[in-house]
Amino acid sequence: MSNLKIFSKGFIKENPVFVLLLGMCPALAVTSSAINGLGMGLATLFVLVMSNLVVSIIKNLVPDKVRIPVFIVIIASFVTVVDLSMAGFAPALHAALGIFIPLIVVNCIVLGRSEAFASKNNVKTSLLDGLGMGLGFTFALTLLGAVREILGSGSIFGFKFIPGDAILAFILAPGAFIALGYLIAIINLLKKRYAK
Amino acid sequence: MEYLLIIVSAIFVNNIVLAQFLGICPFLGVSSRISTSIGMSGAVMFVMTLATIVTYFIQNYILIPFGIEFLQTIAFILVIASLVQIVEIVLKKVSPSLYQALGVFLPLITTNCAILGVALLVFANEYNLVESVIFAIASAVGFGLALIIFSGIREQLELADLPDGMKGMPAALLVAGLLAMAFMGFAGMV
Numbered sequence A: 001m002s003n004l005k006i007f008s009k010g011f012i013k014e015n016p017v018f019v020l021l022l023g024m025c026p027a028l029a030v031t032s033s034a035i036n037g038l039g040m041g042l043a044t045l046f047v048l049v050m051s052n053l054v055v056s057i058i059k060n061l062v063p064d065k066v067r068i069p070v071f072i073v074i075i076a077s078f079v080t081v082v083d084l085s086m087a088g089f090a091p092a093l094h095a096a097l098g099i100f101i102p103l104i105v106v107n108c109i110v111l112g113r114s115e116a117f118a119s120k121n122n123v124k125t126s127l128l129d130g131l132g133m134g135l136g137f138t139f140a141l142t143l144l145g146a147v148r149e150i151l152g153s154g155s156i157f158g159f160k161f162i163p164g165d166a167i168l169a170f171i172l173a174p175g176a177f178i179a180l181g182y183l184i185a186i187i188n189l190l191k192k193r194y195a196k
Numbered sequence B: 001m002e003y004l005l006i007i008v009s010a011i012f013v014n015n016i017v018l019a020q021f022l023g024i025c026p027f028l029g030v031s032s033r034i035s036t037s038i039g040m041s042g043a044v045m046f047v048m049t050l051a052t053i054v055t056y057f058i059q060n061y062i063l064i065p066f067g068i069e070f071l072q073t074i075a076f077i078l079v080i081a082s083l084v085q086i087v088e089i090v091l092k093k094v095s096p097s098l099y100q101a102l103g104v105f106l107p108l109i110t111t112n113c114a115i116l117g118v119a120l121l122v123f124a125n126e127y128n129l130v131e132s133v134i135f136a137i138a139s140a141v142g143f144g145l146a147l148i149i150f151s152g153i154r155e156q157l158e159l160a161d162l163p164d165g166m167k168g169m170p171a172a173l174l175v176a177g178l179l180a181m182a183f184m185g186f187a188g189m190v
Helices: A003-008 A024-029 A034-058 A064-089 A091-100 A102-106 A108-118 A123-153 A173-195 B002-013 B024-029 B034-063 B069-094 B096-109 B113-124 B129-157 B169-184
Strands: none
Touching: A003 A123, A024 A091, A024 A102, A024 A123, A024 A173, A024 B024, A034 A064, A034 A091, A034 A102, A034 A108, A034 A123, A064 A091, A064 A102, A064 A108, A064 B069, A091 A102, A091 B113, A102 A108, A102 B069, A102 B113, A108 A123, A123 A173, A173 B169, B002 B129, B024 B096, B024 B113, B024 B129, B024 B169, B034 B069, B034 B096, B034 B113, B034 B129, B069 B096, B069 B113, B113 B129, B129 B169
16 A cells, blocks of 8 residues: 555545544534534544554564553553643643543544554554544544534634524534534445445 | 432433443444343443442542542553453353353443543542442443433334435434433433
């Protein structure tokens, strides 16, 4: 597989949220606005790239039997780094994302990429894979957040363009499920049309 | 009365799946049959209660006295992962019948963010030990309730004639959205 393909597959073809259906908890929980979705996506991107990098460097030093706990500790360390730096530099975003920052540890995408890709490939391709997957995740969360923000509060990235109230349900829990359901349905349809 | 409030709020008002978005992966993944979702709910209740008790002691007797709260995430996920392993080994020896019912779900639980989420929420809400245990059990009941209702609907959904792109996950997500809307009716009860 060429480097470009490794990098770009996370965007549409194997998009973690829309196609692989991984990392659904943060995708649904924090996307009440485009900014929150973007922040969560970037935090996950950082953890994904760094853990892929470290896992691919140490893959030959770790015995096969204990690899999963080792991966989890590596991921948890980077999550702690993100948690503490976000609390220091972006306290408002940190408060909005709440417990979903520490919960990046149990996000299946991060462990999934370490186990399925970085533990078998060299440093360069692992970095590209982490970057591609992370950007795909960020793209999905920002898109979902933008759709919910436009419908739910009539604004985008905080700029209000519809005065007054909008469909409040899209900011609340039901809107998350419904918006993601329709987005996946649209992507399924597009994929079918492209395949023909 | 206080305990009753915690129970009602954790099961209905702040339902862990439909209002807090924790444990979505098993909620969408193992909900195609009612029987498997009952097994999953049992396993989650068992591990969630144990994990909350163990992490409560770790937080209050190890992390806080030594001033190393920033290790919380790493410590908790390791404890939960090893706890699941221990439960699996002990259950296999002590109660083979229970192991048969819950066994296949146990490895999946390590990456169930509901377990770590509840352990973290306990400290965010500043519960004491009794309240934490009640909160963990009630959250697990809420998880089971949502999962079993959802799988019941999905079993019927398989027979429905849906438009092309809607088949499978999109339809399931819409059902979850409607279910979340129904659970919103409980808001204001507490």
